[in-house]
Amino acid sequence: MNHRLPGAINHCWKLLIQPSHHALAAPSTALTRYLSTTRVNNERQECQVLVVGGGSGGCAMAAKLSNSLGSNKVIVLEPEDKHYYQPMLTLIGGGMKRLDQCFKQMGDVLPKKAKWIKEKAIEFHPNDNAVCTSGGKTIKYDFLLIATGLQLKYEKVPGLVEALETPGSNVCSIYSPKYVENVYKVLQNTKKGNAVFTFPNCPIKCAGAPQKIAYISDHYFRKMGRRNDVNIIYNTSLPNIFGVPHYAKALWKVVKERDIKVNLNYNLVEVKSKDNVAVFEDLKNPGKFFETEYSMLHVTPPMTAPDELVRCKELVGDCGFVDVDGATLQHKKYSNVFAIGDSSSSPNSKTAAAAAAQSPVVFHNLMSVIKGKNPKDSYDGYSSCPIVTGYSKCILAEFDYKLTPMETFPLDQARERYTMFLMKKEFMPLLYWEVMLKGYWNGPALVRKLFSILKFNKN
Known part of the structure; x- marks a missing residue:
């Protein structure tokens, strides 16, 4: 399968098509060594789903999962105090927005039904279903969702x-x-x-x-x-x-x-x-x-993906990204591991819009695996990049794995438009904070379908 992606991304994708199978093993030597060298009162916790990373994908997925599974079933491992809406940084650079408009406190955006551990993942032990944290904790999980983003x-x-x-x-x-x-x-x-x-x-x-x-x-x-x-x-x-x-x-x-x-x-x-x-x-x-x-x-x-993740050779491919199937976003070796967003090896453009489109696929496939079924939903590689071309114009690029345009609106989005600029500057931040992070935004596929139906009926 060749998606004709440019440069390093295409090279990484070719290196990452090695199928394998999930296998559980006895506690690893590395984990045993870690436990023996940490402080005596090492805290051990357990959860049904561990979400590593509280960024766009991690926060949205934690909301979806905790709403479905209930309280105290999901742990989010995230060390930062602030959650940044990163697409706004470009506008800040141009003097169109301020930095204080770009973030909210992490505790205000993470779902209340999930438990937030304000620490960093420092070791991954997928054979033991465990992650070790910067605070000396060992978190045992049934299922792992990696949403660490890039460093x-x-x-x-x-x-x-x-x-x-x-x-x-x-x-x-x-x-x-x-x-x-x-x-x-x-x-x-x-x-x-x-x-x-x-x-x-x-x-x-x-x-x-x-x-x-x-x-x-x-x-x-x-x-x-x-x-x-x-x-x-x-x-x-x-x-x-x-x-x-x-x-x-x-x-x-x-x-x-x-x-x-x-x-x-x-x-x-x-x-x-x-x-x-x-x-x-x-x-x-x-x-x-x-x-x-x-x-x-x-x-x-x-x-790159975070150093702590890259060091876990069981989870990542040769290019350091979590080795998942590009359609299901399930790990190729560990069936109880999924990834979403930028740290995934899926060869899509790495954007918040891609994470939004991935979220329903990951959610449905993870819930299927939790129920003992095979994952069936498929991610098509959708990503979006609103290319701001000045203080009043924007080209809204939307495309899939094959680099084929997947435009939402019934007009040529390759043209610079003021309406697209306003959407980027004013509407998308609201959509992000109020809908996506709460687990309700799955990308514009439904909107695109509605426009298609309206266009068909008009013709």
Whole structure:
């Protein structure tokens, strides 16, 4: 099965099609060693379903599961105090939203029927149906749902962390709440020279965001009357501007009209902030490097699944993502393990919209396995990326595993539209907080079907 996904994602998918079977074993040596070296009063807990991660997918699934199974059946393992609506970070970078509008307290969004343990998963022991936590707990589960998301690895690019944390360096990133507020400050301070935007050589969450902030910056410079003095460069490690040809065609038109220089197969490998220089490798000619001076550098960091998960070779494939079947989202070896969202090996674009579309599939399949039945629901790879192209326009990209458009509305969504911008800016945050996280939003499939019926009846 070839979904024609670009670059590293397609490579990972090919490596992850090794079928195997679930098997239980006696307590592992690693788990026994962990228990023997932790404090004597090690707390042991048990649950029917353990959800690791309280992000988009984890929170939505915890709500669905606890509503169905009842109170005290689900444990959510999540160390953070705040839950961020990450799609808003791009708008914060452009000065359209504030950081305090982007998050809520974790305790306010997690379902009340589930038990929240505010600790981190540090060891996974799937052969023992156990997860060990940063607080010394050992949680035994009947079923495990992995929803850890991705971690940002800024440190993988030499010089980048120092640059981000040095005042006045003109290096910024929308991807972290720690750094996002500086993006608009850098925009305001950039008067001339090169404004460079990067896309790393690995799968990332929200793959459209690196160019969204480039388009927003272009629009900002035009509003400020500086665009003639600022050269905008988008350096992406991918072989195309966007993975879906239908939308790539539209985006090539956008960059041409706005005089944005796009370099394909270019990967950031070092930041020399004292000299205002970024070093890139030409991936078509490995080992060939070149330097670019910048007045503004926006960096999308490399990303991986959490280190603690990657270390569990029983759960992950060669690329470090949870080794699940792309249709059922059930683990290929452990039948009582499922994954949702960005840490899954399913070869879809990693977005909150994908997690929403995955949630009913994971829920129904997990409930089937709980009842001793085989999983039957299938995920089609749906994902959505609202590509903001300025302060008033947006292209709403929706597509499946085969990179075929799956557009919800009865119009050409490859066109820049103000209505789509308003939906992205105002409606989607409400949908996220009030519907998705409470377990009621399963993606736009039903809306798409209703529009299709209306269109058919009209014809």
